[in-house]
Amino acid sequence: LWRARRRRRGLPYPPGPDAQLILGNVRDIPTENAPAVYAEMSKTYGPVVHLRVLNRHIVVLNTLKAADDLLNKRSAIYSSRPSTPMFDLSGWSWSPAIQPYGPYWRQHRKLFQGFFDERVSTRYHDKLTSTNAVFLRSLLESPHKFREHIHRAAGANILSLTYGIDVALENDPWIAMVDKAVECLSKAGVPGSYAVDWLPWLKHVPAWVPGAHFKRQALEWREHATNMVEAPFQWVKQQLASGKPPPPSFVTDMLSMNVDAEDIMKNTAGVTYLGGADTTVSTIAAFFLAMTINPDIQRMAQEEIDRVVGHDRLPELGDRDSLPYIEAIVRELFRFYPVVPLSIPHMVTADDEYEGMFIPAQTTIIPNIWAILRDEESYPNASCFWPERFMKDGQLNPDVRHPKTAVYGYGRRLCPGRFLADSSVWLAVATVLASFNISRAKDHMGNDIVPSGDTNTGALASPKPFPCVITPRSADSRQVILQTVEAA
Numbered sequence: 001l002w003r004a005r006r007r008r009r010g011l012p013y014p015p016g017p018d019a020q021l022i023l024g025n026v027r028d029i030p031t032e033n034a035p036a037v038y039a040e041m042s043k044t045y046g047p048v049v050h051l052r053v054l055n056r057h058i059v060v061l062n063t064l065k066a067a068d069d070l071l072n073k074r075s076a077i078y079s080s081r082p083s084t085p086m087f088d089l090s091g092w093s094w095s096p097a098i099q100p101y102g103p104y105w106r107q108h109r110k111l112f113q114g115f116f117d118e119r120v121s122t123r124y125h126d127k128l129t130s131t132n133a134v135f136l137r138s139l140l141e142s143p144h145k146f147r148e149h150i151h152r153a154a155g156a157n158i159l160s161l162t163y164g165i166d167v168a169l170e171n172d173p174w175i176a177m178v179d180k181a182v183e184c185l186s187k188a189g190v191p192g193s194y195a196v197d198w199l200p201w202l203k204h205v206p207a208w209v210p211g212a213h214f215k216r217q218a219l220e221w222r223e224h225a226t227n228m229v230e231a232p233f234q235w236v237k238q239q240l241a242s243g244k245p246p247p248p249s250f251v252t253d254m255l256s257m258n259v260d261a262e263d264i265m266k267n268t269a270g271v272t273y274l275g276g277a278d279t280t281v282s283t284i285a286a287f288f289l290a291m292t293i294n295p296d297i298q299r300m301a302q303e304e305i306d307r308v309v310g311h312d313r314l315p316e317l318g319d320r321d322s323l324p325y326i327e328a329i330v331r332e333l334f335r336f337y338p339v340v341p342l343s344i345p346h347m348v349t350a351d352d353e354y355e356g357m358f359i360p361a362q363t364t365i366i367p368n369i370w371a372i373l374r375d376e377e378s379y380p381n382a383s384c385f386w387p388e389r390f391m392k393d394g395q396l397n398p399d400v401r402h403p404k405t406a407v408y409g410y411g412r413r414l415c416p417g418r419f420l421a422d423s424s425v426w427l428a429v430a431t432v433l434a435s436f437n438i439s440r441a442k443d444h445m446g447n448d449i450v451p452s453g454d455t456n457t458g459a460l461a462s463p464k465p466f467p468c469v470i471t472p473r474s475a476d477s478r479q480v481i482l483q484t485v486e487a488a
């Protein structure tokens with residue numbers, strides 16, 4: 001206590017709910033709807049809210065200013081990740097997304113950026129375009145399975161770009177394997193559900209000890225985490241060794257660069273599916289939801305596409321600047337449905353002072369992306385899905401804050417897959433609007449079923465299942481899709 005007081009130099013922690021002596025704020029940590037609960041707390045305590053669980057400090061940043069001041073401007077000390085013993089026990093310590101900040105993590109980051117950076121992102125646009133054409137054809141064939149098709153398209157892009165793996169249209173074994181691993185990861189990552197995350201010494205308890213169920217569970221999950229990072233990487237190596245070189249990919253690029261640490265190449269490749277698949281899927285699913293709820297927005301978007309692109313071809317990534325209303329829809333999607341609403345937590349590595357408040361080293365820092373993107377000052381009427389907020393006189397309004405200032409996180413951990421994500425989402429949005437009408441399903445009385453618009457409230461926010469009807473806009477639309485698939 002004496003040492004802790006001396007470190008604080010009389011400064012208070014940021015304000016927050018009263019803590020119990022030993023347990024701290026265990027009861028205040030929300031398990032449901034956490035972003036909205038933290039936003040509500042900030043109305044009482046201010047933008048920077050402090051909580052404590054046992055001896056772990058947590059600080060939630062609810063405004064862009066606080067997130068920018070700390071995570072961007074002081075990124076030298078705000079770029080690590082809190083330790084997550086249950087992830088480590090379950091075999092995920094290979095993932096660069098949870099590695100502590102330092103030279104080892106930096107080597108992964110550099111490799112990742114070399115392939116997915118904005119300057120080089122155009123080289124995979126052809127792949128995105130051909131996968132997207134297949135996605136549209138699947139929507140023609142079985143529109144009711146639209147979520148499966150979105151999922152397959154995101155997986156196909158990532159596995160192809162990363163490993164050169166060509167996935168099957170249905171029941172692909174690679175996708176099944178990585179999905180199984182991601183499912184285990186999401187179970188291991190439910191906040192607060194494993195005591196070992198708060199009491200890390202529990203990880204030393206042997207698996208046979210009664211009550212150490214978490215350890216036996218983690219051992220079971222480990223196999224899937226290892227498969228995910230090993231199997232596709234070894235497949236590329238085997239293909240190369242057998243003289244049947246696989247299509248060029250991130251992994252073949254890395255192997256040709258003679259990076260001398262195989263683990264770094266493997267981990268960097270492995271994290272692409274982890275970071276990129278479900279995030280992109282949830283955003284595109286949110287687009288279908290938004291269009292089902294807002295038919296007028298859909299109509300205006302289709303008018304823009306018809307006017308600028310016409311009916312003889314699909315919109316392409318090169319048309320992006322000429323379609324401002326589509327751009328506004330994409331921005332509103334990212335603002336309204338941030339799929340990682342509390343980001344991935346950061347950790348500060350040195351004691352810090354912010355606006356007269358003390359933030360101790362090892363504090364977990366949670367940027368509340370959802371709250372930042374619902375800020376009424378930047379986005380009046382923020383709880384309405386309204387793409388027009390980004391427009392002025394028929395063009396994009398540069399004065400309205402772009403959601404990319406929050407949705408991809410902050411500082412040195414800023415999402416490195418954001419260019420791929422942005423292009424994939426834009427392409428799906430523009431081409432689906434050009435080709436299909438998304439409308440409301442009817443109940444047995446013939447009335448419209450208006451989806452509630454709810455999303456799951458876990459670490460990854462994806463729309464809850466909802467019904468909609470997807471039909472081609474015309475016989476020409478069908479023809480254009482089939483021609484594009486053929487040409488791809």
Ligand code: HEM
Nearest residue numbers: 097275276279280283340343344408409410413415417421
């Ligand atoms: C809608 C799409 C996406 C959203 C909203 C999103 C959002 C985020 C956020 C909020 C973070 C945490 C950043 C931070 O800690 O400050 C993150 C990290 C990350 N994302 Fe994304 N992401 C998306 C797509 C992708 C894609 C397509 C990839 C891969 C190709 C990817 C790879 C990663 C990786 C590797 C990290 C960890 C970065 C690190 O710890 O250094 N993401 N993403």
